Amino acid sequence: MSRKRTRDEVDCEGAKRGVWLVKVPKYLSDIWEANAGSDVGRLNISASNNGKTVVKLKNRQGLIMPDNMEGATAKGGSIPEEHSFIIGDIVNQTMVVLGEDKKGLNEDINIRTGSLSLEGRVVKRAECRPPDSLAYLKMKIGHIEKSGQPKRHIQTIDKAAVKYKPVTMHDEDIARMKQKKEGIKTVRMDKDVLRQNIFMAFEKHEYYRLQDLQQLMNQPASYVKEILQEIAVYNSQPPHKSMWNLKPEYRSYST
Amino acid sequence: MKVQMLSRRVMQSLLRLQGCSCPSNSRVLSTSRVVLKSEHDKIDDEMKKITEKLGKEFEQSLKDGKTEPEIDKKxxxxxxxxxxxxxxxxxxxxxxTVLGTFVVGGSxxxxxxxxxxxxxxxxxKQRKLTAGKARIGGDWELQNTDGKLEGSEQLKGNWLLLYFGFTHCPDIxxxxxxxxxxxxxxxxxxKNPVKILxxxxxxxxxxxxxxxxxxxCAEFSPKLRGYSGTKEQVxxxxxxxxxxxxxxxxxxxxxxxxxxxxxxxxIDPQGNFHDYYGQNRRAEKRVMAKNPGNSEFVVKVPELNDMKRFTVLKxxxxxxxxPTTWANPECDIRMEREENRVLTSGLAAVQDFxxxxxxxxxxxxxxxxKKLGRRANQYSIDKQPWRMKINEADGKEKKLHSIREAAGTHADYWLFLKNGEEFHAYxxxxxxxxxxAITHKTLDIDEAEEEFTKRNRVMNQFALRAQILDKMKQKEADEEEEQKKGRKSGLMIKDEHSSSGSEGDDEKDEDGEEKKKKKVKKGAKPRKDKRVKVENSDEVAKYESEDGEDEGREYDYMSDSGSDSDRDIPMEDKVEKALVGVAEEEGLKKLMESDDSSEDDEDDPEKKLLNRKDDDDKKRRIDIEERDSSGSDSEVDDLDKDKLDSVILMPKKGGIMDGGAGTSTGIKRPADDTPKGPEVKKVKEEKEEGLTEExxxxxxxxxxxxxxxLLTxxxxxxxxxxxKxxxxxxxxxxxxxxxxxxxxQKQGRKDVLFFSLSNTI
Known part of the structure; x- marks a missing residue:
């Protein structure tokens, strides 16, 4: 079944698989994310006396708490140990889960869509409901209080902070620049090689500034200009002002 | 309280009064019995007594000092x-009593x-007994999936769960x-496992x-054993x-x-029927019927993978x-992101190489x-809506597009995928x-605007029909026109020649021949038809009055009049007309001849000599001037020429060209448009005669x-x-x-002589 798929084709093999869609409170969701790669709890499906199935989720002991949970659990509140699942059917609509895998796209990750596959269709909808306990309420209160606090505080300082005058050019910068400049100046590339490189650059774009070319080639500006005068023309008119492009005899931008 | 009691008594006594008509009250009933026994006067006595009693009581209450009794809250x-x-x-x-009922009811x-x-x-018991009597079940033998005969004998010692069905079964x-x-x-x-086959x-x-x-069977479970056989066996x-x-x-x-x-x-290990289960009993229940136990699954969150994203498509x-049919390999689903880069960034898509x-x-x-303080919106391909194309197995095609929905802030959604005995949460x-997706074409905003302006327009069907007809006729008319155009220009030139008479009679003859040919051509076409067409062209102009159309019409008119004359006037008339033209030309010739004569006069040697004497100094001056400003004055000349061309000559070109003899402009004007060989020659002639007094x-x-x-x-x-x-x-x-x-007049340093003529003369 491993036939070659085009980029926009969707792998539908998982379309038959049933999936539950579970609504999870934010705090629990955060905990789960913090504990990715391990068990988070046990789902207990049992029948109650009146014939209905009861689904309960029991947290695993020793779950890693995310950072934002500390304030919430400070005031005697705690994350509920057990959540009940309220299971319902999907009515009036069909829901399908699509997975998009961008593995192997590397640098194209922001340009292209990944390989697509259907992971299943949603057969049940569940809601993860916290128990009606005091500890839970306290935790929620802690949450609300914490979210109400401003992120920045005003603090009075007794001593004046040590300040430095702003400097445009630091010594290190100057030294680095100097080194860079000297490096450019000292090493002159073989003329043919440089010319070839410049031609290659012109293959990508038609117009270049001298400054850009010089930086690209990492060669002295005068040397680059010397070659440019051989093979390129300087534009002094607005559309591509103060840029170089190849002389017509060297140009072959085939469409 | 006293007052209340009192009022109650009053009420009671009042009721007693109405006794016979109101038997519901028991006391009233008793009184009524008394009434029945006694005489009417007795009733009267009692009445009196009661009234007296009431009066006394009332007075007593008044005597108590409270004229108005205090109103109790209750x-x-x-x-x-x-x-x-x-x-x-x-x-x-x-x-x-409560206890009693409970005891009785409970028991x-x-x-x-x-x-x-x-x-x-x-x-x-009954059921099992009857089943036990082998009314259901018994020995059986069928082929197993390996092709061997197998039956109840071989399977003895195991609990069996039998199910009858067929592999093509769609659902049950x-x-x-x-x-x-x-x-x-x-x-x-x-905890205490029971093995069942x-x-x-x-x-x-x-x-x-x-x-x-x-x-x-392998699809469901490796444990499931399948049996089949011949029709008889089954x-x-x-x-x-x-x-x-x-x-x-x-x-x-x-x-x-x-x-x-x-x-x-x-079936029990002895091979006897033990129990049966219908379709409606659920698996859990069936299990629970034996031993009530719970099932527990581990929920696991797999390692976070930034590369994989889960989307719910609604x-x-x-x-x-x-979606269940999508797994069919014939079904083809394609999805791609909408390309909205241009829209979001506000820039046209620029080629970057x-x-x-x-x-x-x-x-x-x-x-x-950035320097101007603007920041471009980040364009993210992962946030773009989808375009989906579903080619279903039965050949139907569906095109959909999505709308991305905002996720809630208070809750997250997780997907629970069953993986063996675990749930994996994503x-x-x-x-x-x-x-x-909208597949039909829609109007863009400009088109919609245009359509909107038409909203109140009532369509006149007659006008529409006429318009369509006109369009068709116009086409024909245009073709006709083109033909005429070619003919007309030819005609005009020939008229010119015939009138000029410079080329001689042989050409004229040729013209005549050509005219005849034309006539024949026209004769071939029905005349009436032609007229109709002309009318139609007028109508067209009425409907669509565009700039170019009017020109066409005028042209048409001219040519038609010409053609009409050609058509209607017989040959003799035409000859006459030609003669008229010639006469005009003759007049013109006369004028020219007079000019020539004047020139001839000038040419007279005697006069020439005289003139020379008079103008000697003038000529000399001219010569000097010419020599002085041979190079520089040419510019002035050019200027003058330009000026003359533009200002004076242009509107009267014909007149001046005629050299004072341009009275026959009416005839000549059309010729200007189409300069041909002989005509040019004639102009040259005029030019030669150009230097005239006039x-x-x-x-x-x-x-x-x-x-x-003047010279230039x-x-x-x-x-x-x-x-020169x-x-x-x-x-x-x-x-x-x-x-x-x-x-x-002084021009620069020199004094220059100017000649002029007043217009009044």
């Missing part, structure tokens, strides 16, 4: 009254329950078999080969288990459904899609924008709601000229035909004859 409080009454009534339900219920239990047990069999497998698995997982027996031996049964087994089966209506030779009993049989029921591109332009633009990253007069009338200017002017007019010396002498002679006004 006075007329009906709620309290009703409560009081209820309390009085309540003594019926004592604790004793009755217990008895009922007990009876029911006994009955159920009895029924169960797979469900039931799944249930069966579940039950078996759950029972094995229990699930068995599937095919009731459709025609289609279910052993291989197919094997594959089918029928025998079905009969022993009282399983009904029959083939349904056939739509195709191999496409039918088998009706069969949906019952599972539990489809409204109205779209009617069925190759011809015409600048290195680092985008970065520079971005830097410039967080949902995105939500997309799908709607059908011409100079005209020139001088327009504005004052120096001699030099004339030179330009006459071309380089005449030699001759021209000068000629001009001198003319000037002498005209006797223009002379005056000197």
């Amino acid at each position: 006075f007329m409080n009906f709620k309290q009254l009703s409560e009081q009454k209820a309390h009085e009534r309540s003594h019926i339900f004592t604790w004793k 009755m219920l217990l008895a009922l329950f007990y009876i029911r239990k006994v009955r159920v047990e009895e029924a169960e 069999c797979p469900d039931e078999i799944e249930k069966m497998v579940k039950v078996v698995e759950q029972l094995e997982r229990d 699930p068995i599937f027996i095919s009731v459709d031996p025609a289609r279910d080969t052993l291989k197919r049964v094997k594959e089918y 029928n025998k087994v079905a009969k022993t288990f009282r399983v009904y089966h029959s083939e349904g209506p056939k739509t195709a030779p191999h496409d039918y459904i088998v009706d069969h009993t949906v019952i599972m049989y539990l 489809f409204n029921n109205s779209i009617k899609i069925d 190759g011809e015409g591109t600048e290195y680092g332009k985008a970065a520079r633009e971005e830097a410039r924008r 967080k949902v990253d995105d939500w997309h709601g799908f709607v059908p 011409m100079v007069r005209k020139l001088l009338r327009t504005k004052p000229y120096t001699t030099k200017e 002017k004339i030179k330009a007019r006459c071309g380089g035909e005449l030699p 010396a001759e021209m000068v002498t000629k001009l001198a002679a003319i000037l002498k004859a005209i006797e223009p006004q002379q005056f000197k």
Whole structure:
């Protein structure tokens, strides 16, 4: 079944698989994310006396708490140990889960869509409901209080902070620049090689500034200009002002 | 309280008064009996007594000192009254009675329950007993999936769960078999596991080969054993288990459904029937019926993978899609992101390599924008809506597009995927709601605007019909016009020639011949038709009055009149007309001849000599001037020429060209448009004769000229035909004859002589 798929084709093999869609409170969701790669709890499906199935989720002991949970659990509140699942059917609509895998796209990750596959269709909808306990309420209160606090505080300082005058050019910068400049100046590339490189650059774009070319080639500006005068023309008119492009005899931008 | 009591008594006594009519009250009843026994006077006495008694009581109450009794708060409080009454009534339900009823009821219920239990047990026993009597079940033998004969003998010692079905079953069999497998698995997982063999027996031996049964069973569980056989074997087994089966209506030779009993049989290790389960009992229940136990699954969150995103695609029921059919390899689903880069960034998509591109332009633009304080929106492909194309197995195609929905902030959604005995939880990253894509063409905003302006327009169907007809006719007319155009120009030229008479008679003859030919051509076409067409062209102009159209019409008219004349006037008339033209020409010729004669006069040697003498000094001056400003003055000349061309000559070109003899402009004008060989020749002739008195007069009338200017002017007019010396002498002679006004004016340093003629003369 491993036939070659085009980029926009969707792998539908998982379309038959049933999936539950579970609504999870934010705090629990955060905990789960913090504990990715391990068990988070046990789902207990049992029948109650009146014939209905009861689904309960029991947290695993020793779950890693995310950072934002500390304030919430400070005031005697705690994350509920057990959540009940309220299971319902999907009515009036069909829901399908699509997975998009961008593995192997590397640098194209922001340009292209990944390989697509259907992971299943949603057969049940569940809601993860916290128990009606005091500890839970306290935790929620802690949450609300914490979210109400401003992120920045005003603090009075007794001593004046040590300040430095702003400097445009630091010594290190100057030294680095100097080194860079000297490096450019000292090493002159073989003329043919440089010319070839410049031609290659012109293959990508038609117009270049001298400054850009010089930086690209990492060669002295005068040397680059010397070659440019051989093979390129300087534009002094607005559309591509103060840029170089190849002389017509060297140009072959085939469409 | 006193007052209340009193009022109550009053009320009672009043009731007693109405006694006979109101028998409901017991006291009233008693009084009525008294009334019945006694006489009427007795009643009267009593009445009196009562009234007296009432009066006394009332007076007494008045004497108490309170004219108006204090109103008790509870006075007329009906709620309290009703409560009081209820309390009085309540003594019926004592604790004793309650207890009594409970005891009796409870014992009755217990008895009922007990009876029911006994009955159920009895029924169960009965059922099992009857089953035990081998009315259901028994020995059976079929082929197993390996092709060997196997039956109840070989399977003894195991609990068996039998199910009858067929592999082509669309829905029920797979469900039931799944249930069966579940039950078996759950029972094995229990604390005290019970081993049960699930068995599937095919009731459709025609289609279910052993291989197919094997594959089918393997799909559900490796434990599931499949059995099939010949039709007789299967029928025998079905009969022993009282399983009904029959083939349904056939739509195709191999496409039918088998009706069969949906019952599972539990067989004990001795090979006896133990119990049966219908379709409606659920797997859990079936297990729980044996031992109530819970199932527990581990929920695991797999390692976070940034590369993988989960999206929930929502489809409204109205779209009617069925994802279960998508797994079919014939079904093809394609999805791609919408390309909205241009819209979001607000820039046109720019090519970023190759011809015409600048290195680092985008970065520079971005830097410039940042400098101006603007920041481009980040475009993310992962946030773009989807376009979906579904090619279903039956060939139907659906196109959908999605709308990305915002995720909630207070809760997250996780997907629970069952993976073996574990649930794997994945967080949902995105939500997309799908709607059908619009496939028909829609108006853009400009088109819509245009359509909107037409909203109140009533269509006149007659006008529309006429318009369409006109369009068709116009086309024909245009073709006609083109023909005419060619003919007309030819005609005009020929008229010219005939009238000019310079080329001689032979050409004229040719013209005549050509005209004849034309006539013949026209004769071929019906005349009437032609007229109709002309009318139509007018109508067209009425409907669509565009600029170009009017021109066409005028042209048409001209040509038609010409053609009309051609058509209607017989040959003799035409000749006459030609003669008229010639006559005009003759007049013109006369004029020209007169000019010539004047020139001849000038040419007279005697006169020439005289002129020379007079104009000697003038000529000399001219010569000097010419020599002085040979180079520089040419510019001035040019200027003058331009000026003349533009200002004076242009509108009267024809007139001046005629050299004073341009009276026949009406005839000549059309010829200007189409200069042909002989015509040009004629113009040349005119030019030769150009240097006339009349011409100079005209020139001088327009504005004052120096001699030099005049010379250049004339030179330009006459071309380089005449030699310069001759021209000068000629001009001198003319000037002498005209006797223009002379005056000197300073031009630069020199005094220049100007000639002019007043217009009044």
